[in-house]
Amino acid sequence: MDFQKGAKLDPSQVEDRRGTRSLGGRGMAVGGGAGAIGLIVVLLITLLGGQGIDLSALQSLDGVAAGGQQQGDIHEECRSGEDAESSATCRLIGTVNSIQAYWERAVDGYQPAVTVFFSDSTDTGCGFATADVGPFYCPADDHVYVDLGFFQELQARFHAEGGPFAEAYVLAHEYGHHIQDLLGILDRVAGDRQGPESAAVRSELQADCFAGVWAASAYARDVLEPGDIDEALAAAEAVGDDRIQREVQGQVNREAWTHGSSAQRQRWFQTGYRGGDPNACDTFSGGI
Numbered sequence: 001m002d003f004q005k006g007a008k009l010d011p012s013q014v015e016d017r018r019g020t021r022s023l024g025g026r027g028m029a030v031g032g033g034a035g036a037i038g039l040i041v042v043l044l045i046t047l048l049g050g051q052g053i054d055l056s057a058l059q060s061l062d063g064v065a066a067g068g069q070q071q072g073d074i075h076e077e078c079r080s081g082e083d084a085e086s087s088a089t090c091r092l093i094g095t096v097n098s099i100q101a102y103w104e105r106a107v108d109g110y111q112p113a114v115t116v117f118f119s120d121s122t123d124t125g126c127g128f129a130t131a132d133v134g135p136f137y138c139p140a141d142d143h144v145y146v147d148l149g150f151f152q153e154l155q156a157r158f159h160a161e162g163g164p165f166a167e168a169y170v171l172a173h174e175y176g177h178h179i180q181d182l183l184g185i186l187d188r189v190a191g192d193r194q195g196p197e198s199a200a201v202r203s204e205l206q207a208d209c210f211a212g213v214w215a216a217s218a219y220a221r222d223v224l225e226p227g228d229i230d231e232a233l234a235a236a237e238a239v240g241d242d243r244i245q246r247e248v249q250g251q252v253n254r255e256a257w258t259h260g261s262s263a264q265r266q267r268w269f270q271t272g273y274r275g276g277d278p279n280a281c282d283t284f285s286g287g288i
Ligand SMILES: [Zn+2]
Pocket: 048, 049, 050, 173, 174, 177, 204, 207
């Protein structure tokens, strides 16, 4: 990714809670228990997932983003495109700015959504969340929650192809859920959360498509560089239900799908990217 040197960043779109402790103690109520299927599936399933899973029994991944160091003030540190080039945290802020700038232009009455960076755990409108949950969107408070250590863990432990644009894809996918929330689409998921044609899968694929639409606008604005799209496609591949199931269970069970296959996720991201038009992201009618 390549941010324009003179561009101004808007850190007010991000709330940095890293290094602060949450007082909450309740597990997230959404979703089901993860059981003993292990950390890898939990991480991969919850990456890009809209549903939290109570993972309190599992090993925490916290502390990577914080790294034991004092966090600087993002309002001081992240002011310009240069800062986004030199700091991973500022780059994420620039990415959030870019995603929201696109949707402000594309959707009448767009309401901005704050992204919260946290480490360890935090309280959310959707309940208490630990870093294990992975990035998610909470419709109750319209915030995107990201434990920044998650990106590093994903890369270090699972050899998923990381990189700035893989992270951008994750953020853009979560903002895709925010768009669905604004448009009243998220409500369709309740009661149809599993299966290859389920509303859950359709909504996840639409969020991937919306991420692709934003990527197209970023490309038009020279924020993308060659290879960036490959990082997003690799990330989409890594979080396909079929790939995760094959790795964890040794077989594919379509009836348990919640996010769609690797091929579907890549295809819908590309549909958004090639057309650059959110109207092309109708995953709710017809085949997916
Ligand atoms: Zn999702």
